[in-house]
Amino acid sequence: QVALVESGGGLVQAGGSLRLSCTASGRTFINYAMAWFRQAPGKEREFVAGINWTGGGTLYADSVKGRFAISRDNAKSTVYLQMNSLKPEDTAVYYCAAPPEQINGGTNDYNYDYWGQGTQVTVSS
DSSP states (O other): OOEEEEEOOEEEETTOOEEEEEEEESSOGGGOOEEEEEEOTTSOOEEEEEEOSSSOOEEEOTTTTTTEEEEEEGGGTEEEEEEOSOOGGGOEEEEEEEOSTTOOOTTOGGGOOEEOOOEEEEEEO
């Protein structure tokens, strides 16, 4: 089992920045790809960004390209999501997730076995 705990959410004005963190425990972190998803009220959960387990290759949703950056610190078993130029439409609960060991999960949430509890991000206009 992998346990994931997010932190770093909050309220920010449009154009501002936040950095989310997700710390993993329970297994060898380096063997896991990691991703961030988000879910806004009344909407389906959507993929935001992912980072693979082999060498740090990244993938982003079109809506966040150029504004968000995912990174990982394997020594700290932590994945980050740096969010810049935030927009009101970025308001959502953000979840980190991990697929099975040594698999890159891609953009579909059904590929992910492990989920954090979520952290709220609210962007005011």
